[in-house]
Amino acid sequence: MSAGRELMKRFAALATVLFALGLLLAGCGSDDDQSDQGGDTGDQTDEEMMETGDDGHDEGGHNESSDIAADSRRIEVTADSFAFDPAEIRVAAGEDIAIVLTSTDILHDLTIDELDAHVAADRGETAEGGFTADEPGRYTYYCTVAGHREAGMEGTLIVE
Ligand SMILES: [Cu+2]
Numbered sequence: 001m002s003a004g005r006e007l008m009k010r011f012a013a014l015a016t017v018l019f020a021l022g023l024l025l026a027g028c029g030s031d032d033d034q035s036d037q038g039g040d041t042g043d044q045t046d047e048e049m050m051e052t053g054d055d056g057h058d059e060g061g062h063n064e065s066s067d068i069a070a071d072s073r074r075i076e077v078t079a080d081s082f083a084f085d086p087a088e089i090r091v092a093a094g095e096d097i098a099i100v101l102t103s104t105d106i107l108h109d110l111t112i113d114e115l116d117a118h119v120a121a122d123r124g125e126t127a128e129g130g131f132t133a134d135e136p137g138r139y140t141y142y143c144t145v146a147g148h149r150e151a152g153m154e155g156t157l158i159v160e
Pocket residue numbers: 079107108109143144145148153
């Protein structure tokens with residue numbers, strides 16, 4: 001019985017020492033971590049945000065610009081987070097159109113699903129994509145980059 005208690009005491013003492021050591025080590029470790037992170041947190045956050053944005057664009061996956069017929073009417077559109085200018089385009093049915101898209105800030109595209117129209121422009125770039133709408137009506141053009149349409153990046157194509 002006494003031998004068992006002696007063992008328990010030793011074990012308890014050892015455990016206490018180990019516990020205290022553990023606290024010391026943990027304390028030093030967390031201090032070091034905090035001082036390291038303190039200097040870098042701001043920069044890292046910015047970089048991560050920019051990388052996330054780039055990744056988003058990559059995931060969006062842009063197809064080749066849609067073909068442009070000869071002698072198309074060129075319509076200049078500016079893309080800016082998160083809107084198109086103009087937000088309304090009028091064309092005639094059967095008219096060959098070339099959308100000349102310029103992005104002022106980040107990668108945007110202009111896509112019209114029903115007409116297989118697609119043109120993407122990176123920051124500061126201008127790109128062209130064409131379409132011909134044979135059926136009069138209203139079509140929606142939008143940006144397929146993740147989150148942009150939801151942020152309001154839509155416009156209306158009116159075919160008369
Ligand atoms: Cu966009």
